[in-house]
Every structure is written in structure tokens, then in C-alpha cells.
Amino acid sequence: MCDSASPNQFAQKLDSYIDSLTHKKENLIGVLHYAQEIYGYLPDNVQWHIAQRLDIPSATVYGVVSFYSFFTMIPRGEHVVNVCTGTACFVRGAEKLKEELENQLKIKAGETTPDNLFTLETLRCVGACGLAPVMIVDGEVHGRMHEAQDINEVLAKYRPES
Amino acid sequence: MKMCQKERFAHTSVYNIQNFELRHGVSTKEASPKEGKCHMKLKNTDALNELQAQSLKLLESRRAIDSVGTNNTQGLVRHVMVCGGPGCHSSGSPRIAERLEEELNKRGLSEQIKVFQPGCFGFCEKGPMIEIFPDNVTYCEVSEEDVTTIVEEHFVQGNLVEHLVFMDPNTKERFATNIPFYDGQLRIALRNVGYIAPENILEYIAADGYQALAKVLFTMKPFEVIDVLKQSGLRGRGGAGFPTGTKWEFTRKSEADQRYIICNADEGDPGAFMDRSVLEGDPHSVLEAMLIAGSAIGASEGFIYVRAEYPAAIHRLKIAIAQAREYGLLGKGILGSDFCFDIELKLGAGAFVCGEETALIHSIEGARGEPSVKPPFPAQKGLWGKPTCVNNVETLANIPPIILKGAEWFSAIGTEKSKGTKVFALAGKVNNVGLVEVPMGTTLRQIIFDIGGGIKQRKTFKAAQTGGPSGGCIPTKYLDSPIDYESLTAIGSMMGSGGLIVLDEDDCMVNIAKFFQEFTMDESCGRCTACRVGTKRLYEILTKITEGKATLEDLDNLEKLCHIIKDTALCGLGQSAPNPILSTLKYFREEYIAHVVDKTCPAGVCTHLLKYEITDKCVGCTLCVKKCPMHCITGTVKKRHVIDQERCLKCGACMDQCRVVGAIIRH
Numbered sequence: 001m002c003d004s005a006s007p008n009q010f011a012q013k014l015d016s017y018i019d020s021l022t023h024k025k026e027n028l029i030g031v032l033h034y035a036q037e038i039y040g041y042l043p044d045n046v047q048w049h050i051a052q053r054l055d056i057p058s059a060t061v062y063g064v065v066s067f068y069s070f071f072t073m074i075p076r077g078e079h080v081v082n083v084c085t086g087t088a089c090f091v092r093g094a095e096k097l098k099e100e101l102e103n104q105l106k107i108k109a110g111e112t113t114p115d116n117l118f119t120l121e122t123l124r125c126v127g128a129c130g131l132a133p134v135m136i137v138d139g140e141v142h143g144r145m146h147e148a149q150d151i152n153e154v155l156a157k158y159r160p161e162s
Numbered sequence: 163m164k165m166c167q168k169e170r171f172a173h174t175s176v177y178n179i180q181n182f183e184l185r186h187g188v189s190t191k192e193a194s195p196k197e198g199k200c201h202m203k204l205k206n207t208d209a210l211n212e213l214q215a216q217s218l219k220l221l222e223s224r225r226a227i228d229s230v231g232t233n234n235t236q237g238l239v240r241h242v243m244v245c246g247g248p249g250c251h252s253s254g255s256p257r258i259a260e261r262l263e264e265e266l267n268k269r270g271l272s273e274q275i276k277v278f279q280p281g282c283f284g285f286c287e288k289g290p291m292i293e294i295f296p297d298n299v300t301y302c303e304v305s306e307e308d309v310t311t312i313v314e315e316h317f318v319q320g321n322l323v324e325h326l327v328f329m330d331p332n333t334k335e336r337f338a339t340n341i342p343f344y345d346g347q348l349r350i351a352l353r354n355v356g357y358i359a360p361e362n363i364l365e366y367i368a369a370d371g372y373q374a375l376a377k378v379l380f381t382m383k384p385f386e387v388i389d390v391l392k393q394s395g396l397r398g399r400g401g402a403g404f405p406t407g408t409k410w411e412f413t414r415k416s417e418a419d420q421r422y423i424i425c426n427a428d429e430g431d432p433g434a435f436m437d438r439s440v441l442e443g444d445p446h447s448v449l450e451a452m453l454i455a456g457s458a459i460g461a462s463e464g465f466i467y468v469r470a471e472y473p474a475a476i477h478r479l480k481i482a483i484a485q486a487r488e489y490g491l492l493g494k495g496i497l498g499s500d501f502c503f504d505i506e507l508k509l510g511a512g513a514f515v516c517g518e519e520t521a522l523i524h525s526i527e528g529a530r531g532e533p534s535v536k537p538p539f540p541a542q543k544g545l546w547g548k549p550t551c552v553n554n555v556e557t558l559a560n561i562p563p564i565i566l567k568g569a570e571w572f573s574a575i576g577t578e579k580s581k582g583t584k585v586f587a588l589a590g591k592v593n594n595v596g597l598v599e600v601p602m603g604t605t606l607r608q609i610i611f612d613i614g615g616g617i618k619q620r621k622t623f624k625a626a627q628t629g630g631p632s633g634g635c636i637p638t639k640y641l642d643s644p645i646d647y648e649s650l651t652a653i654g655s656m657m658g659s660g661g662l663i664v665l666d667e668d669d670c671m672v673n674i675a676k677f678f679q680e681f682t683m684d685e686s687c688g689r690c691t692a693c694r695v696g697t698k699r700l701y702e703i704l705t706k707i708t709e710g711k712a713t714l715e716d717l718d719n720l721e722k723l724c725h726i727i728k729d730t731a732l733c734g735l736g737q738s739a740p741n742p743i744l745s746t747l748k749y750f751r752e753e754y755i756a757h758v759v760d761k762t763c764p765a766g767v768c769t770h771l772l773k774y775e776i777t778d779k780c781v782g783c784t785l786c787v788k789k790c791p792m793h794c795i796t797g798t799v800k801k802r803h804v805i806d807q808e809r810c811l812k813c814g815a816c817m818d819q820c821r822v823v824g825a826i827i828r829h
Contacts, residue, residue: 028528029511033470060529067530067687068511070470086432087627087663088589090677123471124514124681127248127435129589130286130596134252139473141252 010038011049024054028064032071041075077112077119079158081105082136086125092132097145098122101135104152117159203490206498207376210367213489217368224357226296230338233320240275240317241295245356246442247282247597248435250289251474254306255279258290261309271317281355281443284597285343288328293356299338301326331593331615343594343615346608348575350583351399351436351559352599355443360478363485366446372491374565378454379499384414387458391561393569395581400426400517400554401632401658402734403580403647406561409551412541413459416549421461423452424545424552426522427468427475430514431630432681434661436585437555439597441468441475444559445482449505451558453496454565456503459551464505467522470512479507514631514685517659518733519544519552521687532689533733556585556660576602580646590627590663591618603644606636610664621666625749629658631678631685632738634745635671654745656738670767671750672757676704678742682735693736696727700743707754709770710761717758721747762829772812772828776803779825786816786826 017034021027031054035046042065051058065071083089083098102108105118112119128134131143135154142154204210223238244250244259259279266272283291288302294316301312304326315321327336349355358365366372378387392407413421425448429437441448452464468476483505486492494502508526515521516531523545525531544550560582564572573581580602586609589595593615600609606626610616617623625635628645634655643649647657665674683697703720706712724740724747731737747754756762763771776786782800787793792811797803805816817826 026526026528029525030509030528033509033511063530064528067532068513070510070512087630087661087677088433088595090432091590091663091665091669091674124430124432125435126252126471127438127587128252128286129433129435129587130249130289131252132589132595143252 013038014046014049015053018050018053025056028054028056028061029068032061032065036071041072043073075112077116079117079138080119080121081155082121082123083109084124084126084128084132084134084136085122086129086132088125088129089133093146094133097133097135097151100148100151101155104148104155118155203488204497205490207380210372210376210497213364214367214370214373217364220362220365221358221368224295230298230322232297232299232316232322235274236296238296239273240297242275242277243283243293243295243356244277244279245281245283245289245291245293246279247284247286247289247356247439248442248474249286249595250283250291253290255290257306258292258304258309261306262292262313265309265313266317269313269318271313275317278359280358281360282352282439282597283356284347284352284599285341285594286596287594300328300341302328343596343598343613346604346613347599348583348601349599350563350572350575351440351556351585352443352597353563354447355439358444360443360445361481363446363482363489366444370566371446371562372450374562375450375453375457375491376497377565378457379497379501384458384460387454387565388414390565390569391458394564394572395569395576395579396557396560396564396572397580397647398554399556399560399584399660401629401656403657406553406557409541409553410455410459412539413461413549413551416542418549420463420548421459422545422548422550423455423459423461423464424519424522424526424550425452425464425466425555425558426517426519426552427466427472427555428510428517428522429469429472429555429659430517430685431632431659431661433589433663434587434630434659436587436597436660438472438475439585440555440559441472442478445475445478446486447559447562448479448555449482449486449492451553451561452505453491453503454561455551455553455558457501459549461551462502462504464503465508465526465545466505467508467510467516467526470509476507476509483507513687514681515687515733515735518735521733522552523550530687532687533735535732554659577644577646579648584645584657584660586628586660586662588614588662588664591621591666591669592616592664593618602646605642605644607641609645609662610641614664617664617666621668623664624667624669625665625671627655627663627665627674627742628661629656629738629741630661631681632656632734632741633658633661634741635665635674635749636745637749654741654748656741668765668767670708670763670765671746671753672704672707672763673765673767675743675746676701676708679704679739682739686736686739690730690732690736692727692730693732693739696723696731696736697739699723700727700740704743707757708763708768710757710768712758714758717754766828769812772814773807774805774810774812774814774817774826774828776805776816776826777824778802779822781822781825783821785819785821789815789819791815 014035036042047061048058051061085094109120109122128141133145134141134143135145145151223241244255259277262277266275290304291302292304293300315323327338328341329336354369388407388410396406397403492504510516513531516525518533519540521531521533540550576582583599583601585599588598598613625637627635636655640653650657679701683701686693686697688694703716724744727740756764780802787795792809794806794809795803820826
């Protein structure tokens with residue numbers, strides 16, 4: 001597994017990052033953050049590679065990856081659409097917003113559209129409670145998303161012009 | 163003891179902060195009042211005082227506030243503060259700041275008027291907000307389009323831009339300053355948030371920054387510092403309310419060659435954003451408090467465990483740490499003393515349970531964030547087996563003023579057992595959503611109706627939810643009880659980290675309990691059975707209730723199971739997970755009964771229990787027939803329509819469409 005990944009440019013970047021660490025095992029989470037940044041997700045072979053480089057069992061790596069919701073083992077779409085499901089958004093209609101997005105994108109939360117354009121996810125509170133309910137596309141917050149029309153307009157901005 | 167262990171700091175694991183810096187081109191150049199001058203490490207207290215004296219002019223315009231005016235600048239450079247809090251940032255405040263700078267440049271005013279982006283002003287509802295000094299004028303709900311008007315009217319013509327000035331919705335009175343939202347608030351933890359530019363250490367120093375550290379290092383002994391904290395009555399603001407001084411004392415008294423101090427910035431409570439606001443608006447206050455803690459408990463290393471979901475906070479912390487090192491406020495021989503201390507950032511990875519201190523410690527060690535059995539407490543055996551003190555961000559932010567102003571000053575604020583202030587993130591169905599800091603003992607009514615401006619759309623208050631997934635719902639009858647740690651626990655809720663969500667008549671309490679149960683079920687780490695299986699079973703019973711499939715026996719089982727989990731779960735997450743259910747059962751039992759026995763949802767939220775009916779007021783316009791996704795409404799033009807209850811999805815589309823009041827009813 002390790003060999004198949006090493007010719008890759010990504011793997012070289014990851015390796016040089018790991019090499020720069022004095023304390024390797026303690027920094028597993030930091031290494032995983034870095035790996036996810038360059039690969040976009042954490043597939044099996046990357047986890048294997050990290051386990052070997054840090055000299056820890058791959059089960060430990062998998063254990064950590066599967067524990068934290070920030071890490072994903074499935075590739076995401078080009079744009080990540082997040083619905084805030086914090087309490088403030090919940091009482092101001094986050095459920096409806098999520099359903100509307102599921103309708104418009106024709107996928108369920110946690111899935112990616114077949115054209116690989118959008119991934120729909122939920123997260124807890126971005127601190128923009130005054131704008132509830134909010135959706136976040138690629139880190140950009142869009143507030144007061146009550147109407148289907150508004151949601152459609154936001155999504156349209158991220159669709160390629162056809 | 164006071165040895166510098168630099169090796170662990172030789173690297174940084176925080177890769178995306180580095181990326182962030184590259185992307186955003188962070189420069190400390192603007193941090194210096196004299197550009198180009200090489201910063202000196204501060205060698206002693208005199209050097210710090212001298213730097214403070216020099217830096218005071220940075221805040222001069224903001225301090226010279228007398229009355230509202232647009233013409234009298236008292237010969238000072240004007241400061242335009244554009245709120246950079248999470249809410250205002252999301253509604254485009256960075257772009258407003260940029261446009262302001264462009265416009266001022268265009269008109270050749272950029273020398274006389276400077277634009278700043280400080281942290282959260284707190285009044286999120288009316289964001290984006292800007293504040294102009296020394297004019298002492300605040301503008302609300304500013305948009306990009308307003309920028310030209312502000313520059314032309316306010317700065318060039320010297321007129322107040324009336325329509326951007328806050329108007330009280332009830333009295334229609336306008337307030338250019340002293341907005342009623344801030345009445346009754348007392349800012350200690352948030353003292354600098356929204357007031358200083360957080361990316362400039364000199365502004366923090368000008369605002370008495372690092373003076374408390376100097377006092378601790380040169381005039382106090384470690385146990386004196388701990389005594390001051392104990393006398394001040396400061397308690398942990400993360401939720402449980404453990405006395406901070408006692409925690410420090412325990413850590414100090416544990417024999418070891420190394421101790422650690424950790425700042426818990428893993429703010430996972432949905433609906434709470436006060437720690438984030440402190441980190442983004444006043445990062446140095448946290449660093450200074452950690453230094454004070456380090457010297458008091460005998461630690462030379464500190465960690466800030468911050469959520470990866472807070473890139474702006476991470477960015478600001480990184481800048482603050484770099485600046486503190488540059489001025490010799492972190493590193494070896496701080497301010498010429500023999501005290502050595504350094505701070506490293508550690509990123510979380512999206513696990514709510516990591517807010518629990520033992521879980522957080524495991525996460526810093528690079529493992530799964532699962533809690534462990536206490537004792538041993540972290541104060542005895544924590545990070546890498548060494549005594550460790552874990553403090554919350556807001557707790558730490560309170561410490562420098564306590565050291566400077568004394569324990570008596572702090573303990574005079576608040577109630578008998580809860581001293582000082584508490585920051586609440588006020589949200590939900592309240593008019594003025596925002597961040598409020600009030601003395602302990604303030605009543606819910608004052609927070610929700612005076613500061614918060616009452617309930618949205620003149621609806622009726624039903625409950626206030628405090629403490630997030632670990633807290634409970636407080637009904638109307640307790641609106642006038644003073645809030646502190648004890649009173650909230652006594653009425654079945656808890657202080658928690660300070661989320662305060664207001665619920666109105668349209669909220670179903672069973673559904674709210676179910677929402678929190680879903681949260682704790684998802685976030686349960688799975689280590690102990692009580693929490694892993696218990697929260698799932700609770701969620702299933704609540705689902706049955708909201709679907710109208712539950713019996714009274716289920717309700718009994720729900721309550722029994724709540725108590726079992728409370729008694730047997732391993733950590734705070736599990737022990738407090740049943741709180742939202744227990745408190746709603748206590749105060750809103752009739753709603754549960756309505757769901758179980760009458761199969762109705764009084765608030766009209768639980769779709770399975772709703773019934774839509776067309777009354778004889780129907781004029782037969784056929785609008786609903788066309789809109790029904792199930793095609794289950796029958797009827798011809800000008801005749802009363804009928805809904806086929808068997809096939810009805812209860813989506814409410816017909817009711818949304820209907821133009822005749824009372825023709826379609828939901829019950």
C-alpha cells in the first residue's frame with residue numbers, strides 16, 4: 001500500500017511534513033488534518049501509509065479517523081453545502097431548510113450529487129445565530145434561508161453556467 | 163521547575179494555520195506603531211510600561227468619548243470600527259470595511275479616518291454594525307451600498323445618517339449611542355472584545371494588557387495568586403462551575419517535574435459562540451491568563467485546544483502567539499524574570515465529547531477523544547501522566563482583571579456563591595439575538611425582555627433553554643429567579659457554557675428534547691454502555707412519542723431510563739444527557755401526555771400528529787387541489803373541498819396556499 005502511494009506527489013508532501021515532526025505519534029491528529037487537506041479525504045491506503053510512517057497500528061489510525069467527525073473516508077463533491085443544525089437554527093427552521101436542500105439537490109444529507117458538484121452535510125453552530133437558519137457553502141455563510149427561492153438562488157451561484 | 167522545555171515546540175502540528183497565513187498574507191507590520199522598527203524583547207516591567215505609554219495613543223480616539231457628534235473630532239484621527247464578530251462577518255462586514263477604505267482613499271480621507279475590524283460587538287441582530295470614534299456614533303444594519311452615504315453624509319457633510327441609527331421598535335426612539343441592548347450589561351470577559359484591534363498586541367498592551375502578568379511575576383508568590391483567585395470566587399465558565407483557584411491549587415500541590423496548563427477552546431455546544439468571540443476579539447487576554455496560570459501552578463508549557471471549525475479564531479491565536487513571542491512575553495525569561503513559558507495550538511477534529519477534560523487530554527495526545535474514569539483527576543494525572551489544569555476560555559479571560567483589580571472587586575459582583583459575570587449567547591425566538599455579558603444573579607426576564615427586547619412577532623414566551631444538550635428548559639414561572647450556578651441546577655437546568663435559546667408558543671417541547679437527544683446520541687463516544695445504548699433508547703422512545711405510537715408505559719420507561727443513565731454514565735456528557743428530557747417532563751408533562759394519550763401536538767410541530775381539515779369557509783378556489791403533492795384533495799370549483807386523511811402527508815402545502823382565513827385548519 002505504502003509503495004503504491006509513495007510515487008505520488010501528495011505522498012511526498014505528506015512524508016516531508018511527517019519528517020518535519022519531532023514527536024510523531026502524538027501528532028497523529030495533526031498529520032490526519034494535513035493529509036485530509038491534501039487528499040481531500042482519508043482513503044484506506046493513506047491511513048495505511050500514515051500508520052507505517054508513524055509506527056503505530058493501522059487500527060489505531062482507523063480508530064481515530066472514524067472517531068472524529070471532521071475526518072472523512074469518502075471523497076466530497078466540488079462544493080460542500082452545510083446546514084447549521086445548532087439549536088438557534090433548529091428553532092428557526094433548520095429542518096425545513098435541510099429538507100428543501102435535499103429536494104433541490106435530490107440527495108440526502110451526507111451524500112454527494114452524481115455529477116460530483118455538491119455534497120450535503122450538517123454541522124453544529126457557526127455562531128451566526130442572528131441569521132438563523134443558515135447554510136454554509138464552501139465556508140461562506142448564507143443567512144435567513146427560509147424560502148425555496150432563496151436557496152435555489154444560492155445554489156445557482158455555484159453551478160457552472162450552462 | 164522553571165525550565166524551558168523547548169523541544170515540543172520545535173514543530174507545529176497546526177498545518178492549516180500555516181496555510182491560512184499564506185492565504186491571508188498575515189503581516190505583523192501593521193501591528194507596529196513605528197513601521198520598520200525592529201521589535202525589542204521586553205526586558206522588564208519598565209519596558210512594558212514604556213511600551214504601554216507609547217501605545218496609548220492608539221486608543222486615544224476611542225477613549226475620548228463625551229457626547230454624540232459628527233463634527234468635533236477634537237483633532238483626533240477618527241476610528242471606524244467595523245464589527246468582525248461571527249454574525250456580522252457572515253453578513254458581509256469584511257467587504258464593508260474594504261469598501262470603506264476604498265471610498266476614504268478615493269476622497270483622500272484615509273489619513274484622518276482609519277478603519278478597524280475588531281471582534282464581536284454583541285448586538286448580532288442588528289449587524290453588520292459600525293462604530294465611529296470619537297464621534298461616538300453607532301450605525302446598525304449597514305450594507306455595502308450604505309458606505310458611500312456614510313462617507314459623504316457623516317464624514318464629509320458632518321450629518322448623522324439617520325436611517326442607520328438604531329431605533330427602538332416599541333418607542334420609535336433613535337439611539338446613536340447607549341443602545342438599550344447594552345443597559346444592564348457588564349463586560350469583564352468581553353472587556354476588550356469589539357474595542358481593540360485583536361491582531362495588534364500594542365492595542366492590548368495599551369488597554370492594560372500583560373500588566374497582570376507583570377504583577378504576578380514580580381510582586382506575588384504563586385500561592386498568593388492562587389489565594390486571590392480563591393477569594394475572588396471565580397468558577398469555571400465551561401459549565402460545571404468548579405472553583406478555579408481550587409483547581410489551580412490541586413495542580414500546584416501535585417508533585418511532579420512538569421505540569422501543564424490547557425485552555426479548553428473546544429466550544430461544541432450548539433448555539434454558543436462566546437469562547438469564539440473572546441478568541442477572535444481578544445486572544446491576548448487568554449494568553450496572558452495562561453501565563454499567569456503557568457507561573458502560579460508551575461507549568462512551563464500550555465496548550466490551547468481549539469475547534470478546527472473556527473478558522474478565524476485559530477488565525478488570530480496564531481498571530482497573537484507570534485506577537486507575544488516577538489515581544490518576549492512567551493519564551494525564556496519572560497520580562498526578565500526566570501519564568502519560561504510557551505504555548506502550542508492543538509486542533510480538535512469535530513467531537514463534542516472532547517470538551518470533557520479527560521477526553522480533551524486524550525485528543526491532545528493524538529488518540530480517540532474518549533473520557534477516562536476520575537479519579538485520578540487531571541490535576542493529579544493529566545496530559546502525558548503529568549498534573550494538568552484545564553480551564554475554559556471565558557474563565558481565563560476573567561483572570562487578568564481579577565489580578566489587577568483584586569479579589570474584592572470581583573467578588574462584589576454577582577451572587578453569594580456565583581461571583582462575577584457570565585456571557586450568554588442569546589438566540590432563538592428573541593428580538594435581539596446577540597452576545598450578552600451580565601452579572602451573575604441577573605434574572606431571565608431582564609436578559610430576555612430588557613436586553614433581548616422580548617419575543618419575536620409578539621408571540622408568547624414558553625421556555626428558555628440553557629446549558630445546551632446538558633441543560634434543561636426553564637418555564638415562565640422561573641423568569642424572575644436570579645441566574646447563577648446553584649439556581650439553575652435547582653430548577654433542573656445548568657449554566658453550561660452559556661447558550662441561551664428562547665422558545666415560544668410554536669415550539670414543541672417534546673421535539674426540543676428529541677433534538678438534544680439526537681445530538682447526544684450522535685456525539686456519545688461509545689465508551690460506556692449507559693450513554694452509548696441509553697441515549698439511543700431515549701431517542702427511540704421520543705421518536706415513538708412524536709409519532710403518536712407511544713403508550714403511558716413508554717413514558718414511565720423514558721423517565722426511569724433517564725435516571726439510570728444519569729447515575730451510571732462515565733462522564734459529564736452521559737450524566738447530563740437526560741437533562742433536556744427530565745426538565746421538559748417536569749415542567750411540560752402535559753405536552754407529553756397530549757402526544758401519548760390524545761395523539762396531538764399542541765404546538766403543531768410533530769407532523770405525524772397533525773391533521774389538516776377544510777372547513778365550510780372554503781370557497782372552492784381549487785388552489786390547494788393543484789398544490790397538494792399527494793393529489794389527495796378532492797372537490798370541484800366553488801364547492802367545499804375535502805382532504806383524504808388516509809393519504810395526507812401533513813406537509814401543510816395546502817394551508818400555505820389557501821387565501822381564505824380559516825378555510826384550512828390544522829389541529
